[in-house]
Amino acid sequence: MFSTSSQRKFWTFSDEGELAVLRDKHNLNYIAKHGTHIDEYQRYNFFLSPDEERLLLKQYELHLKEFCKRFSPPMPKGVVGTAFHYFKRFYLYNSTMDYHPKEILATCVYLACKVEEFNVSIGQFVANIKGDRDKASDIILNNELLLMQQLNYHLTIHNPFRPVEGFLIDIKTRCSLANPERLRSGIDEFLEKVFLTDACLLYAPSQIALAAVLHAASKEQENLDSYVTDMLFREAGQDKLAVLIEAVRKIRSLVKMVESPAREKVRVIEKKLDRCRNQENNPDSEIYKRRMRELLDEDDIPHTGSSRMSLDTSGITQVLSPSAS
Amino acid sequence: MDDQACPRCKTTKYRNPSLKLMVNVCGHALCESCVDLLFLKGSGSCPDCNVPLRRSNFRVQLFEDPMVEKEIDIRKRVLKDYNKKEEDFASLREYNDYLEEIETIVYNLTNNIDIVGTNKRIEQYKKDNKEIIMKNKAKIGREEVELEEILEIEKQMEELRRAEISRLEQEAKKQKIREKEALIDELMFAEGDAKDILNTFAQNKANKQEEVLPAVPKVTQFSTGVKFTRVSTQPTLPLIEEGPLYKYEPPVVPDRCGPDPPSIEDIVALGYLKHVRAENETEKAGGYKSTLPCLRALQDALTGLYHAS
Numbered sequence A: 001m002f003s004t005s006s007q008r009k010f011w012t013f014s015d016e017g018e019l020a021v022l023r024d025k026h027n028l029n030y031i032a033k034h035g036t037h038i039d040e041y042q043r044y045n046f047f048l049s050p051d052e053e054r055l056l057l058k059q060y061e062l063h064l065k066e067f068c069k070r071f072s073p074p075m076p077k078g079v080v081g082t083a084f085h086y087f088k089r090f091y092l093y094n095s096t097m098d099y100h101p102k103e104i105l106a107t108c109v110y111l112a113c114k115v116e117e118f119n120v121s122i123g124q125f126v127a128n129i130k131g132d133r134d135k136a137s138d139i140i141l142n143n144e145l146l147l148m149q150q151l152n153y154h155l156t157i158h159n160p161f162r163p164v165e166g167f168l169i170d171i172k173t174r175c176s177l178a179n180p181e182r183l184r185s186g187i188d189e190f191l192e193k194v195f196l197t198d199a200c201l202l203y204a205p206s207q208i209a210l211a212a213v214l215h216a217a218s219k220e221q222e223n224l225d226s227y228v229t230d231m232l233f234r235e236a237g238q239d240k241l242a243v244l245i246e247a248v249r250k251i252r253s254l255v256k257m258v259e260s261p262a263r264e265k266v267r268v269i270e271k272k273l274d275r276c277r278n279q280e281n282n283p284d285s286e287i288y289k290r291r292m293r294e295l296l297d298e299d300d301i302p303h304t305g306s307s308r309m310s311l312d313t314s315g316i317t318q319v320l321s322p323s324a325s
Numbered sequence B: 001m002d003d004q005a006c007p008r009c010k011t012t013k014y015r016n017p018s019l020k021l022m023v024n025v026c027g028h029a030l031c032e033s034c035v036d037l038l039f040l041k042g043s044g045s046c047p048d049c050n051v052p053l054r055r056s057n058f059r060v061q062l063f064e065d066p067m068v069e070k071e072i073d074i075r076k077r078v079l080k081d082y083n084k085k086e087e088d089f090a091s092l093r094e095y096n097d098y099l100e101e102i103e104t105i106v107y108n109l110t111n112n113i114d115i116v117g118t119n120k121r122i123e124q125y126k127k128d129n130k131e132i133i134m135k136n137k138a139k140i141g142r143e144e145v146e147l148e149e150i151l152e153i154e155k156q157m158e159e160l161r162r163a164e165i166s167r168l169e170q171e172a173k174k175q176k177i178r179e180k181e182a183l184i185d186e187l188m189f190a191e192g193d194a195k196d197i198l199n200t201f202a203q204n205k206a207n208k209q210e211e212v213l214p215a216v217p218k219v220t221q222f223s224t225g226v227k228f229t230r231v232s233t234q235p236t237l238p239l240i241e242e243g244p245l246y247k248y249e250p251p252v253v254p255d256r257c258g259p260d261p262p263s264i265e266d267i268v269a270l271g272y273l274k275h276v277r278a279e280n281e282t283e284k285a286g287g288y289k290s291t292l293p294c295l296r297a298l299q300d301a302l303t304g305l306y307h308a309s
Helices: A006-011 A014-035 A040-046 A049-068 A077-093 A101-115 A122-125 A132-151 A163-175 A180-194 A207-217 A225-232 A237-258 A263-276 A286-300 A307-322 B032-036 B066-081 B093-111 B116-127 B130-189 B194-210 B263-269 B281-285 B291-302
Strands: B019-021 B029-031 B044-045 B052-054
Touching: A006 A077, A014 A040, A014 A049, A014 B019, A040 A263, A040 B044, A049 A077, A049 A122, A049 A307, A077 A101, A077 A132, A077 A163, A077 B194, A101 A122, A101 A132, A122 A132, A122 B066, A163 A225, A163 B291, A180 A207, A180 A237, A207 B291, A225 A237, A237 A263, B019 B032, B019 B066, B066 B093, B066 B116, B093 B116, B116 B130, B130 B194, B263 B291
Parallel strands: none
Antiparallel strands: B019 B029, B044 B052
16 A cells, blocks of 8 residues: 555655755765866866756656567566656666666666566566677676665555556446546556656655546546545545645646657767766776676685675675765 | 084094094084195185185184084174174164164074175175274274283282282291291290190280281382373373463554545445456456455555645
8 A cells, every 4th residue: 555655655755856955966976976086167067967967867768668668578557667666766866977877777677577577587678678688687687686775675666557447447436427448548648758757756656647537537628526526535625635636736737848858968968978977887897897807706715704704795785886885 | 412523534522532623614613634634725615515715714613513603703704894882873772773783694694594685785884884894993903902901900910919929828837837936945945834835825826917917019010110001101281371362353454545445345336346357257266356456446546645745
């Protein structure tokens, strides 16, 4: 149930301001850590700004949507929703400069497949990825534990898809609306767009679902307001109704504002990122390769007693959160 | 016909005092030497009635009338299967009917009346009462073991008692001899009147006899220390401490943060199920019903609707 979930407790935020603060924070942290050798003025040219990071992530969310749509075997909606949640959650506390969104994207989808019990093997999974598949599977499996750690192991996601079904059943039973099934195309379209916004970090899945249903109804020139006020909120009182109306309004406006970022801008940002990204986490970089070799070598050296323990754990923390080392 | 005679070699008890007549299941007697001769190979047929017999089934004839022996054999065989006890019947009448039936069967078999039919009856009975027969057999086996144990104990006690008695007897004999010697010594060397001495000795003897013989301690265990009774072999069940009785408390529904969803009864009564895919036969066999997923969808739709940031 959403009301008792970790999603509500830890991952549903009060407003967009709070999200922006979190995002600015890790951006500044990264710059402070890696920008010591660059002077004040140069820094802003060299590193990504929070806004640029935002834009980049929007672009990658579109990529994520496309990747899931083309995935074979066809993916259930729940997996896509869960992957979006993971992706958004991860970049609330991590910078794109630290972990490239391209890599985290694939890892999020892979983990979502597992959590939502959509059974694909890693081989089947990377068959959907262009380019070097062995490298891709290495990257995904290397990042999987990191991702789970960054999600604080809160892996259960409440998606708005089941609530939509619930509302449709309820409307069919309690309302006189003619043929509610025709709302479906509008609902699906709306939910697809919702995941490109921050709505799922701000509102309950049932609120998002209700917004989708109401949006689809208004598109069909139907009015379900009486259903909401007389049926759902009959016993709730005006204040609660007002909160919901505001939430639905906000979700709809968020969805309305969705627009794909300009190609040119994104290309510039990506180029910038290639230079300023954390080379320790870039699988193509020499630093990364050397570190991996060192880790492997470390495993081969025979240790004794407690010294082995300490060396091993240091190795693990290095793998999981290289930024900490 | 006082004299026993072997029907084959016509030897009588008079001519051969060591004559031993043997009988087998068919009830016809043969003397020991004839059995040795005829059943050299271990099996053969009865010279009287041609029934195939085994040598190992021959035993010494205890009763003069071989028919009695035959009946004993048959009875033993029949009772192996007809082993119900009085407790197995609802009323005395039924039990008596059952005993009557056994007698009829034994009589029929002994006197060769309707053997095929009777055997069929036994087979039928065996089939019908397979379980009871097995159960009673096990019970009888157990009872026999118990009985044997009791017999063993009694034998042991008897031996002990006999040993005790013989010891006492010897003691008494020795005592008597000693007394006699003492009396003679007294008569020889004492100064007093012989009559008085005799009297005092007689008195002493009488007194001694009155002394209570020490009671033989009751033997309650074997020399190895194992108790006679069976009870000790069965360990007493440890007492289980019982805590307070379990009391059912209905689960607490956490705050849904939204309107209350309909109950399962409402879902059925208000027609929600019309709008859900009904379960098919296969799913029904697996225990799936469309009520629960319907309820879950409704719960998910309604929970969190009041959520306020």
